[in-house]
Amino acid sequence: MEPAVETKKLTRVFNPKKKKEGASVRALNSVDLKIEKGELFGLLGPNGAGKTTLLKILSTLLLPTSGKAYVSGLDVEKDYVEVRKRINMVSGGEISGYGLLTVRENLWMFSQFYGIKSSIALERIDDMLGKFGMLDKKSEKVRTLSTGQRQKMNVIRGFVTDPQILFLDEPTLGLDVNASRTIRDFILDWVRKSERDKTVLLTTHYMAEADQLCDRVAIIDDGRILACDSPENLKKLVKSETTLRLDVTTMKDQRVLGTIPGVEKFTSTDDLENNITSLRFVLGDESAISDIVSGVAKGGSKILALRKTEPTLEDVFIKLVGKGFE
Amino acid sequence: MAVRSDLRTFKNAAWLGWQMEANWTDPFLFVIYSIIKPIAGTLILVFMYLVITSGATNTLFFSYMYVGNAFYMYVADVLFGVTWVIHDDREHYMTLKQVYIAPISFYMYIFGRAAIRIAITSMGVFLTLLFGVLVLGVDINLAAVDWPLLALALVLGLACLCIMGLALGGISFLTAKHGQGINEGVAGVFYVLAGVIFPITILPGWAQTVSRLLPVTYWMEAVRRGLEPAVMAGLPGSTGLQSLSNLQLMLALLVSTVAFLFISLGIFKYADKVARRKGKIDWTTTY
Amino acid sequence: MTGSAWIVQNLRAVRGRAYPRVLGAQREPSWIFFDVALPLLTVAAYIYMYKFMDAPKEFVGFVILGGAMTAFWLNILWSMASQFYWEKETGNLSLFLIAPVSRMSILGGMAVGGLFFTTLRASATLVIGIVVFGVTLSLSSPLMLIAIFLVTMVSLYGMGMMFASLYLLFGREAYNMSNLMTEPIYLASGFYFPVKALGYWAAAGASIIPITLGLDGLRQLFYPESSAQYGFLPVGTELVILVGLSVLFLILSKVSLDYMENLGKTTGRLTLRWQ
Numbered sequence: 001m002e003p004a005v006e007t008k009k010l011t012r013v014f015n016p017k018k019k020k021e022g023a024s025v026r027a028l029n030s031v032d033l034k035i036e037k038g039e040l041f042g043l044l045g046p047n048g049a050g051k052t053t054l055l056k057i058l059s060t061l062l063l064p065t066s067g068k069a070y071v072s073g074l075d076v077e078k079d080y081v082e083v084r085k086r087i088n089m090v091s092g093g094e095i096s097g098y099g100l101l102t103v104r105e106n107l108w109m110f111s112q113f114y115g116i117k118s119s120i121a122l123e124r125i126d127d128m129l130g131k132f133g134m135l136d137k138k139s140e141k142v143r144t145l146s147t148g149q150r151q152k153m154n155v156i157r158g159f160v161t162d163p164q165i166l167f168l169d170e171p172t173l174g175l176d177v178n179a180s181r182t183i184r185d186f187i188l189d190w191v192r193k194s195e196r197d198k199t200v201l202l203t204t205h206y207m208a209e210a211d212q213l214c215d216r217v218a219i220i221d222d223g224r225i226l227a228c229d230s231p232e233n234l235k236k237l238v239k240s241e242t243t244l245r246l247d248v249t250t251m252k253d254q255r256v257l258g259t260i261p262g263v264e265k266f267t268s269t270d271d272l273e274n275n276i277t278s279l280r281f282v283l284g285d286e287s288a289i290s291d292i293v294s295g296v297a298k299g300g301s302k303i304l305a306l307r308k309t310e311p312t313l314e315d316v317f318i319k320l321v322g323k324g325f326e
Numbered sequence: 327m328a329v330r331s332d333l334r335t336f337k338n339a340a341w342l343g344w345q346m347e348a349n350w351t352d353p354f355l356f357v358i359y360s361i362i363k364p365i366a367g368t369l370i371l372v373f374m375y376l377v378i379t380s381g382a383t384n385t386l387f388f389s390y391m392y393v394g395n396a397f398y399m400y401v402a403d404v405l406f407g408v409t410w411v412i413h414d415d416r417e418h419y420m421t422l423k424q425v426y427i428a429p430i431s432f433y434m435y436i437f438g439r440a441a442i443r444i445a446i447t448s449m450g451v452f453l454t455l456l457f458g459v460l461v462l463g464v465d466i467n468l469a470a471v472d473w474p475l476l477a478l479a480l481v482l483g484l485a486c487l488c489i490m491g492l493a494l495g496g497i498s499f500l501t502a503k504h505g506q507g508i509n510e511g512v513a514g515v516f517y518v519l520a521g522v523i524f525p526i527t528i529l530p531g532w533a534q535t536v537s538r539l540l541p542v543t544y545w546m547e548a549v550r551r552g553l554e555p556a557v558m559a560g561l562p563g564s565t566g567l568q569s570l571s572n573l574q575l576m577l578a579l580l581v582s583t584v585a586f587l588f589i590s591l592g593i594f595k596y597a598d599k600v601a602r603r604k605g606k607i608d609w610t611t612t613y
Numbered sequence: 614m615t616g617s618a619w620i621v622q623n624l625r626a627v628r629g630r631a632y633p634r635v636l637g638a639q640r641e642p643s644w645i646f647f648d649v650a651l652p653l654l655t656v657a658a659y660i661y662m663y664k665f666m667d668a669p670k671e672f673v674g675f676v677i678l679g680g681a682m683t684a685f686w687l688n689i690l691w692s693m694a695s696q697f698y699w700e701k702e703t704g705n706l707s708l709f710l711i712a713p714v715s716r717m718s719i720l721g722g723m724a725v726g727g728l729f730f731t732t733l734r735a736s737a738t739l740v741i742g743i744v745v746f747g748v749t750l751s752l753s754s755p756l757m758l759i760a761i762f763l764v765t766m767v768s769l770y771g772m773g774m775m776f777a778s779l780y781l782l783f784g785r786e787a788y789n790m791s792n793l794m795t796e797p798i799y800l801a802s803g804f805y806f807p808v809k810a811l812g813y814w815a816a817a818g819a820s821i822i823p824i825t826l827g828l829d830g831l832r833q834l835f836y837p838e839s840s841a842q843y844g845f846l847p848v849g850t851e852l853v854i855l856v857g858l859s860v861l862f863l864i865l866s867k868v869s870l871d872y873m874e875n876l877g878k879t880t881g882r883l884t885l886r887w888q
Contacts, residue, residue, distance in 0.1 A: 112629025115622025511651020
């Protein structure tokens with residue numbers, strides 16, 4: 001069985017001919033990826049990592065500079081007409097559609113671009129509006145919707161055409177907990193009920209989202225895939241190490257912490273309002289803890305809280321990239 | 327303090343307006359663009375004139391029509407510019423709401439954007455007049471120009487246009503995408519009724535009464551008397567305002583401008599209130 | 614997919630994209646005031662100017678016809694040519710591009726919807742103008758009249774579809790392009806005076822804009838008695854040229870669309886906003 005998505009040494013450079021430093025951007029750098037049919041696959045990375053570029057190539061909006069990309073075994077460069085029959089895409093925060101159409105009309109309009117018979121499209125639309133708790137909004141004009149409602153409508157737009165492969169680019173970006181949960185539950189349900197017929201490629205920079213939803217996750221940074229496995233297996237990458245969290249009073253000079261033997265990687269975030277610095281360590285050797293404690297004291301800070309934690313995908317990212325997402 | 331803040335808003339809005347108007351291309355192309363449009367608009371009238379008269383452009387009526395049309399560019403451009411600010415900021419750049427909630431004078435923001443329009447239009451008006459004098463024999467004698475009258479008329483007239491633009495800007499809050507037709511339309515009212523390309527005496531009686539209520543009618547007459555006194559003195563028939571002295575004419579312009587100031591402020595404030603009530607400050611209406 | 618299934622799929626896309634345009638006219642009724650009543654004022658100004666100059670009476674009809682046709686030209690500039698640029702700015706373009714239908718169907722939908730809306734506006738301008746200024750038009754060749762109008766519209770909207778792709782390449786200049794093509798085209802196409810007045814070669818050059826010959830043909834058909842004096846080419850010849858322009862622009866619109874899409878995919882410009 002051919003994979004749902006496959007890329008081979010996929011590279012995309014923007015402005016390749018520009019000589020000026022920084023003008024030429026290598027958004028994807030020799031990416032090899034294979035996503036099987038029926039998978040809910042996550043692409044996890046910070047802003048500017050290359051996630052959206054990859055989705056644009058796979059959804060036929062952008063050509064690769066070199067390398068190959070296949071969707072359902074079809075070359076996105078050559079067989080783009082056939083690829084489009086099998087896909088759809090939804091982006092977080094998009095403002096697609098026309099403000100003066102109602103929610104139902106807007107969704108119907110997009111379904112027509114996929115040649116779906118009106119009666120079938122409207123039936124699906126009503127069904128999904130019901131599942132998203134939006135049935136009472138179906139006759140409201142799109143411009144009157146809240147951000148969450150609008151994004152739910154966008155997500156429905158992606159599903160209404162019943163694609164084989166759905167590309168979701170940060171689908172819960174900026175949404176509240178409830179709206180995010182509704183969307184995540186629907187995505188999960190859609191893939192699971194399809195009996196390995198439907199595939200979702202989801203990009204996100206929310207660790208928990210990738211952890212909860214995805215069968216497998218690829219961690220991407222600076223256009224490169226750094227690791228690709230199930231969330232459990234990825235977390236095993238740091239299982240042998242200890243992950244430690246410390247909240248200390250604002251610590252300005254943290255250089256000493258990086259030099260402590262046994263500290264593999266660490267990140268810090270400042271909460272200036274509350275005068276707190278949160279430190280996150282991946283340790284190769286637990287004996288480093290006492291050195292960290294004294295290092296903090298030497299740095300003039302006081303420890304407010306200290307705990308060993310279960311590794312998360314963020315720890316994996318820190319270990320692989322050497323920095324956090326923020 | 328408030329004056330300083332207003333001036334800064336005005337300056338920044340003018341700078342932003344300039345960036346939006348001009349930085350899409352290089353200066354040379356921008357100048358060409360700024361010339362072609364007004365000259366083409368003027369040539370429509372020239373050909374309309376030629377097709378009927380089969381020739382001569384050195385008549386008093388031709389000069390009358392030509393100068394009126396040249397100065398009318400201010401009317402169309404300023405009114406268009408102000409309403410476009412609302413539409414473009416709201417639907418395209420989606421920045422209207424940010425500007426609207428900023429602690430600045432929104433009036434000054436609009437006037438700043440309008441000021442740059444006036445500056446660019448002035449170039450078009452000048453070049454159109456130059457083209458008329460050099461190529462078509464339009465009768466403008468610099469030695470005979472009544473400069474104080476012309477200058478005063480220009481200042482008052484442009485202020486009046488900005489004030490009227492404000493009312494249209496307010497209405498743009500409430501209108502959909504195609505509402506940009508509002509400027510086309512209101513400018514059209516002035517084109518017909520304000521004696522721009524023909525004397526108002528050709529209009530039906532009721533329309534002439536309306537003409538005399540419009541500041542642009544007095545402005546057109548004043549600008550022409552300032553720029554081409556000989557044409558205005560020799561034009562056969564009446565322009566409809568010939569009985570007014572220059573002083574009376576300027577007074578009429580001033581009074582109607584002040585009247586429009588109150589009307590425009592009233593319309594803008596009302597539209598602003600309705601827009602907030604109906605949530606129209608940041609809507610999009612494209613289709 | 615069979616040929617007929619492909620056609621049905623694309624016709625659905627045409628219907629889908631035309632829908633918001635048709636509905637827009639109903640949902641935002643303010644257009645009646647702005648788009649019908651007010652443009653008549655410019656028409657009125659030109660009529661009064663002609664009257665002041667004692668122009669022959671058919672010039673009143675010429676101006677009204679030209680004024681009505683401005684609706685189509687403005688629709689081409691602002692709602693066809695600039696539309697893909699607007700769609701890009703609002704985020705719709707990428708969704709159109711990933712849809713498994715011909716982009717020509719989406720452009721076609723825009724054209725059909727726009728044509729419907731604009732025909733309403735133009736008809737209203739025409740009828741009100743005729744009534745207010747007491748114009749009498751001849752209807753001696755209704756079939757030819759319909760043929761000229763329809764072929765003019767097909768070629769004109771074909772041109773609009775071509776512009777839609779080209780405008781995408783201009784980015785923010787699109788607005789300025791439309792602005793620049795208003796008065797100069799009113800001039801070149803003889804919206805308010807018979808295009809013959811420009812001289813043979815200038816009028817021939819302006820005939821690349823379909824509305825030039827379309828408007829000239831309509832004027833000749835509505836005023837057959839002054840056709841010899843003010844008409845540019847025989848109406849039959851104008852019809853043949855317009856048919857040629859229709860084919861040309863539809864082909865060019867497909868070519869430019871493919872070119873734009875390919876260039877956009879190569880450079881990544883298709884989905885970048887605020888350029």
